[in-house]
Amino acid sequence: MTNKEKESKNNKSSISVFFDEVSRSSWLVPILAIFSGLLVGGLIVMFTTDEMYILIGDGQIFEGLSLGFRAMVDSFVALFTGSFGSPTKIIAALQSGDDLLIRRAFNPFLESFVASTPYIFAGLAVALGFKTGLFNIGAEGQLFMGAIFSVWVGFAVKGLPAIIHIPLALLAGALGGAIWGFIPGWLKAKTGAHEVINTIMMNYVAFRLSEYLLRGPLMRPETFTPVSPMILESAELPRFFESPIRFHLGFFIALFVAWLVYWFMFKTKWGFDLRTVGANPRAAKYAGMNIVRSTILAMVLSGALAGLAGANEVLGVNHNLALAFSSGYGFDAIALALLGKSHPFGVVLSAILFGFLRNGAIRMQIVGIPVDIITIIQAMVIIFIAAPAIVRSIYRLKEPKESDEQTFVTSWGAN
Amino acid sequence: MTTTLRKKIDYVSPSRQRWMGGIQMALALGIWAIFSRSLETGTFTTFVMTPGGSEFELPNWIFSTLPTLNTFAMIAFAFGAYQFIKGFGKRTNLILSIVVGLFVFSFLSWATAEKSINLAGLLKGTMVRAVPIALGAFAAMINERAGIVNIAIEGKMLAGALVSVLIGSLTNLWIGLIAAIIVGGLLAWVHGILSIKYKTDQIISSTVILIFATGLTSFVSARFLQKYQHLNSSGIFHSFPIPILSEIPFFGPILFDHNIFVYAMYFFLFFLYFALFQTRWGLRLRSVGEHPKAADTLGIDVNKTRYMAVILSGMMGGFAGAYFTLGSVGRFDEVMTAGRGFIGLAAMIFGNWSPFGSFGAGLLFGFADSLASKLAILGVNISSEFLLMTPYIATMIVLAGVVGRGQMPAASGQPYEKE
Known part of the structure; x- marks a missing residue:
């Protein structure tokens, strides 16, 4: 590499170089990464089956291994039926013609989309940051703030028709997230303080704040548990089917927002500015783009998207706010933004995949596999995505042209 | 020198x-x-x-x-x-x-x-609560001084906490402690491979380690520890007063009547200060973090030094994790570190990437933690949540340069490629 090339690479922002590299690899890498992640997850299930070791200890090595293998197959079957629904149940329900049975049979499939919805919003939040060269690790905190704001509008603003109340509550959620994104964005733009540390810190401030609010001002009056009041019916996102199906309008709003993000990032001047700042801040500066504005705007939008994820959960699924209600959507969002190559449509696809995994994992718990297996699978997927060289060497893929594994991270503080 | x-x-x-x-x-x-x-x-x-x-x-x-x-x-x-x-x-x-x-x-x-408050008890609690924060800060510091960014200390702590209680229940506390150190080092080794060999973005590679460790420890805990309770009761290291020193009025019992984790924190404080700033080894490690090219020109193997730093830092993280089980409650609970690794990272930044600074910040944050647990007893009309927010807000203020710009290692976060 000549010095000149090297220099131009140094000028690029950290994450975008990394992204160039990830995106240049073919779509085969994500697919193989998912496959490898599932395989590793299956092997972990197999090798943590305690009965297997008892049998092997007794000298029945083959029986032991086949038992472990069966545990792995069982867990995959549970994952499948948990996320898609069991085919036999669906057929039986259709034959019986009973409404409730049919709804129950199709519920797992639709519930997977319910689980995908916050993933879409949170994934878009992280992806938009990545495209602008920012690493928003604070989606979780922004999600909490969004949930707090929207639940407040949901129960405290009374007497509005649904057509006004729902958008208002959603916007409040976006606002809450946007404020939580604005602070690290502003600090980054004005002082150079690294957004990764600041968003982590903001996460914990948001957790503590939600604890305080749920034990104090937002606590449901007649109870002593840290839960907010139920939101009014006029703020609930409409559901399409009767109980137990929770599939609600939020999924389509998420798809629309994904399209909106696509349009904004790829079809408008502002989006072009953001992407240029992400790809090469120095070039963007010489082209007369306002880097301070772009950085703040990107963090505000990213926060707003994450806030929508929280609002969606509150308005569409839970209808109230409890402590620690999110269980890690914000961190999973990093994985799926990487998996979706930070493109809005890629994010939607990975979010649906993650939603199916998350929903299927609940069924896996019945066969004794803790739901945390999903977290492990996700970590493996990111490893394979983030270091494509590993996948390429396992599956003997060809190196992409002008391959360059060099990546740069700017550091915590000022430049 | x-x-x-x-x-x-x-x-x-x-x-x-x-x-x-x-x-x-x-x-x-x-x-x-x-x-x-x-x-x-x-x-x-x-x-x-x-x-x-x-x-x-x-x-x-x-x-x-x-x-x-x-x-x-x-x-x-x-x-x-x-x-x-x-x-x-x-x-x-x-x-x-x-x-x-x-x-x-x-x-x-x-x-x-x-009213009355037990000031000595408050300060003694501060020393105990500072342990994971200060040790976490030391772990982050070793890494960053060598130019590797690490936000996965929390993950290494969790792994250390789980493994120490598992092995500690099966054998004895000391072997459990060593196992925690080893598993921390192993996780760090994977982090090193991703960051140094594959040159993955270091924030992403440490996020992966964090997610993986959180998932795996929760998985193992849910799959085994509920069923086999005897694997989840290791007992703890009891505190023992140091003769003479613990007899100093007031400060003696506060500082010198603890279990080995607090004494280890003192030891590492001075040891790291000496090793990083008074030895050739430390100079090399720091030079790799500040200007890897110059270090390479002088014949220092940059990547080898970085591997060493990453693994040492992971071992420190695993040791800090053992505190949560062997040094505190003697059993593992899911995600029991509760963000202490991140506060450690904050303490390192607050302490300006130096051992004494990190230790001081660890004490400060430990004090906030200790005080928060006492506020309810005092019946003050201030929610402990706000006190618990202070470490995070203080770190953001420091990072923004309001109280003086920190001096971070110049090459932190940048992979090094030999030309």
């Missing part, structure tokens, strides 16, 4: 000097307006000077609250005014910390007016 690659920050800009003066005067006014004015004359504050269970009894410290607070307010205001007009130069941050200390002490006296 005391060569340092980092420049000292002596210069204080006029605007910063004014800001500092303003902040200090505001704190002084705060002592007067919030604390003094809400008190009546003739109230007394009682500090118990003997931690619970200690043999060396000291008389309680009782003083009249209002005059003390007013004196503090005046001292703080005088400092602030001098700072605003003339400035303390390079002692700016020292004076700031004194004023903040006065403010915290005033708060404590005010909250305890007409």
Whole structure:
């Protein structure tokens, strides 16, 4: 590499170089990464089956291994039926013609989309940051703030028709997230303080704040548990089917927002500015783009998207706010933004995949596999995505042209 | 050899000097307006000077609250005014910390007016709660000084906590402790491979390690530890007083009547200071973090040094994780570290990437933690959540350069490629 090339690479922002590299690899890498992640997850299930070791200890090595293998197959079957629904149940329900049975049979499939919805919003939040060269690790905190704001509008603003109340509550959620994104964005733009540390810190401030609010001002009056009041019916996102199906309008709003993000990032001047700042801040500066504005705007939008994820959960699924209600959507969002190559449509696809995994994992718990297996699978997927060289060497893929594994991270503080 | 690659920050800009003066005067006014004015004359504050269970009894410290607070307010205001007009130069941050200390002490006296609080117990609790934070900060520091960014300390702590309790239950505490150190090192080795060999973005690679460790420890805990309870009861390292030292009045029992984790924290504090700043090994490690190309030119193997630093840091993280089980409750619970690894990272930044700074920040954050647990007892109308937020907010303020720009290793986060 000549010095000149090297220099131009140094000028690029950290994450975008990394992204160039990830995106240049073919779509085969994500697919193989998912496959490898599932395989590793299956092997972990197999090798943590305690009965297997008892049998092997007794000298029945083959029986032991086949038992472990069966545990792995069982867990995959549970994952499948948990996320898609069991085919036999669906057929039986259709034959019986009973409404409730049919709804129950199709519920797992639709519930997977319910689980995908916050993933879409949170994934878009992280992806938009990545495209602008920012690493928003604070989606979780922004999600909490969004949930707090929207639940407040949901129960405290009374007497509005649904057509006004729902958008208002959603916007409040976006606002809450946007404020939580604005602070690290502003600090980054004005002082150079690294957004990764600041968003982590903001996460914990948001957790503590939600604890305080749920034990104090937002606590449901007649109870002593840290839960907010139920939101009014006029703020609930409409559901399409009767109980137990929770599939609600939020999924389509998420798809629309994904399209909106696509349009904004790829079809408008502002989006072009953001992407240029992400790809090469120095070039963007010489082209007369306002880097301070772009950085703040990107963090505000990213926060707003994450806030929508929280609002969606509150308005569409839970209808109230409890402590620690999110269980890690914000961190999973990093994985799926990487998996979706930070493109809005890629994010939607990975979010649906993650939603199916998350929903299927609940069924896996019945066969004794803790739901945390999903977290492990996700970590493996990111490893394979983030270091494509590993996948390429396992599956003997060809190196992409002008391959360059060099990546740069700017550091915590000022430049 | 005391060569340092980092420049000292002596210069204080006029605007910063004014800001500092303003902040200090505001704190002084705060002592007067919030604390003094809400008190009546003739109230007394009682500090118990003997931690619970200690043999060396000291008389309680009782003083009249209002005059003390007013004196503090005046001292703080005088400092602030001098700072605003003339400035303390390079002692700016020292004076700031004194004023903040006065403010915290005033708060404590005010909250305890007409009541009593066990000050010695509070400080002793501070030392204990500082352990994971300070050790986490040390782990992060070893990494970053060699130019590797690491936000996965939390993950290494979780792994260390789980493995130490598993192995500790099966064998004994010491082997459990060693297992925790080894597993921390192993996780760090994977982090090193991703960051150094595959040159993955270091934030992403450490996020992966964090997610993986969180998932795996929760998975193992849910799959095995509920079913086999006997694997989840290792017992703990009991505290033992150090002879002579623990007999020092007041400070003795606070500092020298603990279990091995607190003593290890003292040891690593001095050891790291010596190793990083007084030895050739430390100079090399720091040079790799500051200017890898120059280090390479001088014949230092950059990647090897970085691998070593990453693995050592992971071992420190695993050790810190063992504190949660072997040093505290003797059993593992899912996600029991509760963000202490991240506070450790914050403490390292707050402490300006130095051992004593990190330790000081660890004590400060440990104090906030310890105080938060006592607030409810005092019946103060301030939610402990806000106190628990202070480490995070303080770190953001430091990072923004309000109280002086930190001096981070220049090449932190950048992979090195030999040409």
